[in-house]
Amino acid sequence: MIEGMEHVPTTEAAVIALRAIAAEYALEIEVTHDVGADQTSRRSAAGVGVTTDPDGSLPHEAFVEFGGSPRVSVRLFPEDDALVTVEGVECPDIPRDDVPAFLRSVFGGLAHVTARRFPPGYRLIVPLPGDRAHKELIPMILLTPWLSSRVR
Numbered sequence: 001m002i003e004g005m006e007h008v009p010t011t012e013a014a015v016i017a018l019r020a021i022a023a024e025y026a027l028e029i030e031v032t033h034d035v036g037a038d039q040t041s042r043r044s045a046a047g048v049g050v051t052t053d054p055d056g057s058l059p060h061e062a063f064v065e066f067g068g069s070p071r072v073s074v075r076l077f078p079e080d081d082a083l084v085t086v087e088g089v090e091c092p093d094i095p096r097d098d099v100p101a102f103l104r105s106v107f108g109g110l111a112h113v114t115a116r117r118f119p120p121g122y123r124l125i126v127p128l129p130g131d132r133a134h135k136e137l138i139p140m141i142l143l144t145p146w147l148s149s150r151v152r
Helices: 011-024 096-107
Strands: 029-035 060-066 072-076 081-086 089-095 112-116 121-128 132-138
Touching: 011 029, 011 060, 011 072, 011 096, 072 096, 081 096, 089 096, 089 121, 089 132, 096 121
Parallel strands: none
Antiparallel strands: 029 060, 060 072, 072 081, 081 089, 112 121, 121 132
16 A cells, blocks of 8 residues: 555545556556536536535546456545446445555455355455455356456
């Protein structure tokens, strides 16, 4: 983790941390910013021409795509959470502070897929610090070659 970036309090700080992770793993990165209540995805009720929240602040959301394999994208929301998508598998409600560790697990080879025989199914398991893990069900149709190569 970047020195001093253990807690990423703003969307911009999170983007800086994600750029550092891209550099660490030699990945290309593309970032799109949406600023203002009329631009962010969770503020559709803001009204026409309204750009600030009721407290006067400008909400800031970012969408980050990483190049290479696996295909990973991150949508950072102003509410301190993120939606991380790995090879088409959506992992919602990831706390913004966990996103760098989540990505290091994916890019560092720690993330894996478990298979169950009955009922048949697959789960993406992404280890996080503190003996935690994010688990997400994978529909069989979404099992890409990268995900298949991670089945244990």
